Amino acid sequence: MPNVDMLVIGSGPAGRRAAVQSAKLGKSVLVVDRGRRLGGVSVHTGTIPSKTLRETVLNLSGWRERGFYGRGYRVKQDITASDLMQRLHKTLDHEVEVLQHQFMRNMVQSASGEARFVDQNHVELTEDDGDTVHVTFDKALIATGTRPFRPDHVPFDDTRVFDSDSILEIPALPRSMTVIGGGVIGVEYATIFSALDVPVTLIESRESILNFVDTEIVDDFIHQMRDRGIVIRLGATVDTIEKADTGITVALTDGRKVRSEVLLFAAGRSGSVEALNLPAIGVEPDKRGRIKVDPKTFQTSAPNIYAAGDIIGFPSLASTSMEQGRVAACHAFDMPPPPAPATFPYGIYAVPEISTVGQSEDEVRASGVPYECGIARFRETSRGHIMGVDAGFLKLIFALDDRRLLGAHIVGEGATELIHIGQAVINLGGGVDFFVENTFNYPTLAEAYKVAGLDAWNRMGQPEPGQ
Numbered sequence: 001m002p003n004v005d006m007l008v009i010g011s012g013p014a015g016r017r018a019a020v021q022s023a024k025l026g027k028s029v030l031v032v033d034r035g036r037r038l039g040g041v042s043v044h045t046g047t048i049p050s051k052t053l054r055e056t057v058l059n060l061s062g063w064r065e066r067g068f069y070g071r072g073y074r075v076k077q078d079i080t081a082s083d084l085m086q087r088l089h090k091t092l093d094h095e096v097e098v099l100q101h102q103f104m105r106n107m108v109q110s111a112s113g114e115a116r117f118v119d120q121n122h123v124e125l126t127e128d129d130g131d132t133v134h135v136t137f138d139k140a141l142i143a144t145g146t147r148p149f150r151p152d153h154v155p156f157d158d159t160r161v162f163d164s165d166s167i168l169e170i171p172a173l174p175r176s177m178t179v180i181g182g183g184v185i186g187v188e189y190a191t192i193f194s195a196l197d198v199p200v201t202l203i204e205s206r207e208s209i210l211n212f213v214d215t216e217i218v219d220d221f222i223h224q225m226r227d228r229g230i231v232i233r234l235g236a237t238v239d240t241i242e243k244a245d246t247g248i249t250v251a252l253t254d255g256r257k258v259r260s261e262v263l264l265f266a267a268g269r270s271g272s273v274e275a276l277n278l279p280a281i282g283v284e285p286d287k288r289g290r291i292k293v294d295p296k297t298f299q300t301s302a303p304n305i306y307a308a309g310d311i312i313g314f315p316s317l318a319s320t321s322m323e324q325g326r327v328a329a330c331h332a333f334d335m336p337p338p339p340a341p342a343t344f345p346y347g348i349y350a351v352p353e354i355s356t357v358g359q360s361e362d363e364v365r366a367s368g369v370p371y372e373c374g375i376a377r378f379r380e381t382s383r384g385h386i387m388g389v390d391a392g393f394l395k396l397i398f399a400l401d402d403r404r405l406l407g408a409h410i411v412g413e414g415a416t417e418l419i420h421i422g423q424a425v426i427n428l429g430g431g432v433d434f435f436v437e438n439t440f441n442y443p444t445l446a447e448a449y450k451v452a453g454l455d456a457w458n459r460m461g462q463p464e465p466g467q
């Protein structure tokens with residue numbers, strides 16, 4: 001029976017980083033995944049496919065040029081589902097190849113199969129052909145991620161009623177679409193299909209969408225979605241979902257009905273734990289299949305077994321999963337990792353993008369810290385003019401007492417890249433004077449930081465001498 005220092009179950013972002021980190025520390029590593037190919041949800045059904053789809057849609061539809069040439073402008077007139085798939089498959093193949101090469105260079109072994117714990121140092125792997133292999137380990141990482149939540153009352157058929165996995169296989173572009181769930185997945189796909197001029201209705205049971213994002217940013221985003229024809233039903237509870245030859249009808253409890261050709265149900269995900277036989281290691285998941293860990297070390301209640309990535313719940317991002325996996329591997333092999341920074345960015349790849357780091361204005365207000373905000377609209381920057389950007393803004397929030405940057409929030413073109421300037425300033429303890437004193441490249445969208453910094457600085461007054 002083979003024995004390894006580190007067994008990683010799941011080859012998504014958490015598993016991948018933990019495997020390479022363990023190998024860099026000179027350990028023998030085996031990564032097992034029940035998927036056909038390495039990469040996890042992130043590469044095959046989550047982050048990378050949705051972002052590739054978005055990029056393809058923006059390119060083929062000419063979305064970025066519509067500020068100049070009008071809403072009727074298109075680079076390719078008849079965009080088909082197969083146009084979207086071509087680039088998707090190429091990108092995914094490339095991602096898998098990079099990952100395989102990374103494992104090879106670092107002497108990380110990988111195997112295809114479903115892992116099931118036998119005890120705290122022993123798993124059974126069931127291969128595709130049903131054969132079983134036994135492996136023993138000193139340390140293990142559970143990085144099995146999540147899958148779409150598919151409640152019984154939703155008549156999924158993956159041809160007209162989709163989840164966020166099967167939507168990637170959509171056979172033809174629909175004439176209309178209903179999206180249930182105004183979380184990140186729902187909002188991303190609703191706006192991507194709307195950029196293809198598909199009429200979209202978004203149904204969300206809460207009174208707003210993206211409730212972790214600064215309210216001013218969400219309000220602007222909702223305004224932009226409505227402006228281009230997306231129908232948004234907030235505070236709407238779904239009563240029934242009916243399928244007929246003519247389409248899908250979603251009846252809401254307030255009596256309204258929403259009809260469309262296809263439906264995307266994107267209202268949460270559940271942890272992939274069933275196959276693992278967690279009782280064998282004394283670990284009990286919660287009712288959504290999530291595993292509790294020590295937030296600093298990522299150890300489960302079985303100390304030699306770690307868990308990281310979506311399986312441990314919030315924030316459930318590829319970016320944070322990678323870091324969790326690396327920290328877990330460092331801890332497993334007695335290498336103390338540096339303390340985690342106080343804030344991490346959140347990028348929402350809707351059309352337009354949203355990105356946020358640090359505290360929202362509501363959070364700052366609730367904390368009682370006196371503050372001032374600075375705003376820069378992209379259409380007022382020269383780069384914005386050149387690009388034909390007619391919407392989007394950056395909002396910076398500064399503490400009045402020590403002038404520190406507390407939060408940076410962006411809606412608009414390039415938001416997910418631009419946010420890292422705000423992230424660096426927050427995590428390095430910088431403030432408004434950084435933006436005022438430094439010169440930014442011109443013309444850039446990043447110049448918006450300078451403009452927003454000056455906007456706040458003008459209202460904040462000058463620091464007392466010696467402060």
Ligand SMILES: Cc1cc2nc3c(=O)[nH]c(=O)nc-3n(C[C@H](O)[C@H](O)[C@H](O)COP(=O)(O)OP(=O)(O)OC[C@H]3O[C@@H](n4cnc5c(N)ncnc54)[C@H](O)[C@@H]3O)c2cc1C
Pocket residue numbers: 009010011012013014015032033034035039040041042043045046047048050051113114115116143144145146164185272275276308309310311316317318319320321347349
């Ligand atoms: C549509 C969508 C878009 C997203 N967009 C973004 C984004 O833009 N940015 C971002 O940061 N995050 C994004 N995310 C989230 C991101 O994809 C996840 O946070 C990330 O994939 C979680 O990584 P993970 O390491 O937990 O493993 P996952 O990527 O979830 O992979 C888990 C792997 O474990 C395998 N597995 C499960 N059980 C077993 C078993 N018993 N034995 C063997 N193998 C098993 C599975 O086959 C799978 O391959 C998105 C998610 C979705 C669904």
Ligand SMILES: NC(=O)c1ccc[n+]([C@@H]2O[C@H](COP(=O)([O-])OP(=O)(O)OC[C@H]3O[C@@H](n4cnc5c(N)ncnc54)[C@H](O)[C@@H]3O)[C@@H](O)[C@H]2O)c1
Pocket residue numbers: 180181182183184185186188203204205206209210236237238266267268269315316317346347348349
């Ligand atoms: N860009 C990114 O970073 C990115 C992109 C996609 C997904 N993700 C991750 O994937 C995870 C899952 O995303 P998600 O959007 O599926 O889940 P979610 O839990 O974030 O959002 C689900 C939304 O659906 C709503 N909802 C639930 N039941 C409903 C119903 N019956 N009718 C109407 N609305 C209903 C909820 O109120 C919530 O707003 C998130 O935690 C996110 O971190 C990240």
